[in-house]
Amino acid sequence: MDLYVPIIVLGVLAFAFAAGSVAMAAVTGPKRWNRAKLEAYECGIEPTPQPVGGGRFPIKYYLTAMLFIVFDIEIIFLYPWAVAFDRLGIFGLVEMVLFILTVLVAYAYIWRRGGLEWD
Amino acid sequence: MIFVLMMAIPLCGALALMAPPARFLPGDAAVRRFGAAISGATLLVAVSALTAFDYGATSTVQLEIDRAWAPAIDLRFHLGVDGISLPLVALTALLTFLCFLYTLKHPPAGGRIRLLTALLLVLEVGLLGTFTALDLILFFVFFEVVLIPMYVVIILWGGPGRRAAAYKFILYTLLGSGLLLAGMLLVGVTAGTLDMTELAARHGSGVTRGVQITAFALMGLGFAVKAPMWPLHTWLPDAHTEAPTVGSVLLAGVLLKMGTYGLIRVALPLAPEGAEFWAPWLGLLAVIGIIYGSLACLAQRDLKRMIAYSSVGHMGFVLLGIATLTPVGVNAALFGNIAHGLITGLLFFLAGAVKDRWGTTDLTALGGGLLGTAPRLASLLTFASIASLGLPGLAGFWGEMLALLGAYRPHADLPRETFVTFMVVAAIGAVLTAAYFLRLLATLTHGRADGVTARRPVTPAPEGSAPPLPEGSAAPAGTEPEASPAHAPAREAAITLPEYAAWTPLIALTLLVGLWPKTLLDVTTAPVRALFGGG
């Protein structure tokens, strides 16, 4: 049980510090409100009014980003294999084909289900 | 094998009742006859077990069956009886049969006879199994099997407060049996076997004192809830008041015995040192139970509730007997078990009869003068009451007397002064018992007929018939004969044939055991001696 003592002490200290800081800020900090403080910060530019409903991005952006990451990672794996493919032998080739095929399946799915059509 | 048969019959009966009603035994009357027949067959098997039993060697386990069930968790199908369990097996089979006999003509209010019959049969399986099991886990399995049918009986056929009563019943008993399981596991695992005969033969050797004390406390709590021991008794009055007559009879007659039987059969032999440690406390709580039960009885206004509290007192004597840790005391406990089963069973039957006739068991509403209005019922009630208060010559006497005797000379390692004090207090309790039963008789059977009993009783009416019309109300002349069948008041108050059939064996046995206690003591003495390591 001795092993737990430092953990417990640390936990108590951390909690006390967190609670103390919040309480301290609330008690001692000055409170002056103005309009500008309540506005969203957008790189110092006048904030553009948000569309109703919180402003949704079209889902396609996410899809494109995801596709990019997938193929990016594929390249990351392809590159070292390309450097040492002769030493990895037939096993490396089969593994790589399997890997590419797996990504291809996902690509085919997106393509066939219309994920690549912008409208 | 005989016990497998004995349990298979009611089990198959219960299973058969799950068949669609249209195909199998349509109609309530057929189901009731079926129930009586099944439990009758079970009783026959039990009687044949009684005859097959060798009374020369009551301390050895007889009619054994021992098969592996699930070896991986050490579960064995090990059944058998000795002198300790045999009387209880017989009592169970008898009381169940009598209950079915009684329901032949007196179905409890609430209908669903089919379900009730099936549940009572399952209950019987569980009870018989508990009393014959010789493997700890098997014992526990049967101990739990009893729970669900009893719960459903209370909640479906009980009175207005049934829901709370059923909750209390199941919560208490589940908690208790959980602890019981933990205690049994503790002993079983430390000793390395779960076989009750083997564990009993070891007398606790190989299990350290600390483990024994813990295990006895756990098991004792589990059994004490069922017994019930003060202060864990609070589920009992509620469950009893609300249960239907047959439920009450089985609950008081046999179910409570599972607790005391378990203490004697499981807790004492498995953890003798633990028993020694806890015995004074057990005795103390038992004595408190005796006094408390008696005082509570004096304050009751309801007949069934009063009998329920009297059970707390009587089981207090049984527990006191066990607490002495002497052969005399444990014999007393076993005797008290049987006597209480017979007498309280009879009392609840009688209370049920009163409720059937007048629709209430409230003592003020019932008024007095029952001896005048229903002489036979009142005489039987008087008989049962004086048997319960421990009149010498009737069954109730010996259990209490021997328990007091045991407390006068407790086990050598127990503090004698404490137990003598217990004895004195318990004796006062016995006097109080007499007081409340005599008060009951004074208010109910004697005096002027000023309550509902003076009026024409309600016949055990079939469900859905009109309530009796208040006297003097202008009933249309044409409907009068239909609303209440043409029975003369005297005939309605009279006792029906099934009632006689159900009660006579109990009365006869109360007399028999009371006049010749040796019949029962002969069976139990040797195994009890063996329990304490003697020959």
Add this chain to the structure above:
Amino acid sequence: MTSHVSAALAPGGDIPAPHIEYGQIMPILLVLGVAVAGVLVEAFVGRTWRYTVQVPLAFLGLAGGFAWTIVLGLRDETHAVAAEGALGVDGPTLFLQGTILILALVSLLLIADRGTGSFAAQAAALPGSEAEQRTTAAGIIQTEVFPLLMFAVGGMLIFPASNDLLTMFVGLEVMSLPLYLLCGLARRRRLLSQEAAVKYFLLGSFSSAFFLYGIALLYGYAGSVKLGDIAAEAGRDAGSETLLLGGIALLALGLLFKLGAVPFHMWKPDVYQGAPTPITALMASCTLVSAFGAMLRVFFVAFENLTWEWRPAMWGVSIITMIAGAVIAITQTDIKRMLAYSSIAHAGFLLTGVIATSREGLSSTLFYLAAYGFTTVGAFAVVTTVRDAGGEAGHLSRWAGLGKRSPLIAGVFAFFLLAFAGIPLTSGFTGKFAVFKAAVEADATPLVVVGVISSAIAAFFYVRVIVVMFFSEPEADGPTVVVSPATAAAVVLGLAATVVLGVLPQPVLDLAGHAATQMFVR
């Protein structure tokens, strides 16, 4: 290890190909292969045919995996490390994989049931929008569910089998990500469902991060992520204790989250309630089995010499899990939430088997997992059958008088509840008894006392549901009971397993005991 790598990278030398025992890991490969095939089906098969192709495909994949597992189990030498030590194919692994596959098959019956229609026609359509109405009216059936299910099951198979922590993490993620998605696909009360998915995802990612951090610390301690190496290093009592203890704590946190032990249980009620009920059935059975398998392997292999360090904490977790699960369940009014809390309580009971750290503890936990899995799938299958106009009738009050309306379904559900409560002659009793016995043998009697008390408390609310079903007056506009053949089959399977494992548990106990004889491979 480092010298091995540098030698291999020396110019000119051939890099040795790893040796993969394909036969031993075939169930995993098969399930994942079917999942990939399922994605192809989604891509190239016309909408009208997808369902008819996907269901048999998934069924064959799971059944094939199960059959292969049995073949592996029948061989004598089941005790091996496969795929260069990444996966341990031993008795417990095969038992757990078999359990997961058969439970997944039963869940598949529920998922594939078109009659109950648990899944949204198109998950991307906003709840309450025109698109949603359009897709629903068009009668589109979500078939992506099947590949997702297969991926999840594949992860579940890897998770308890993985012999090093990185493979375990991969298994964890492969299992979790499809589950996050599946949770958000409910057809009715979609906002609740999506909220559940987001909650599960967020909390799940947190726990995965903790898990990963734990792996990092343990790697820092032992210089290896292999469970056996960590055990060896800990046995030598060398290295930084801080890294070790921190690693154990964080790893345990990740695992305890997945099996929903208090205080990491917050997701369970919300997710169980919000997710489509067939998916809840899958999570409550297969995911629990898988997570416990991983838990057992980590604590029995990697931390076997450190029982003094982790046991006190695990005692605490187990006790509060049992008590909190049982007590909070009493206040629940929604059937699925109640079952979620019951699942939490059962996780606590199962933890007592882990704490026993003995062969009996292992075999009894394995048995308990199988028994509980079947009962819980059956119970959730029953939940899908009780339906209102707006889908499943989740609120407890709607179940009032079900015993009068449909005695059979109510009776079966009551039986499942009694099995959860651990009444003898049900599988619940056998499992609980076996686990508690192992715990008593390992000197954890107080834990068992807490266990029996909390199971009595838990029994209280099971009984309450039974009372509501049988002894309350039914409402006039109460729910109807719709049982389609597939759901009926799932219920029957659950019921049969619950009865058989309660009355004749010996064969399965033997199987679990046999699986545990050699403990875990390392």
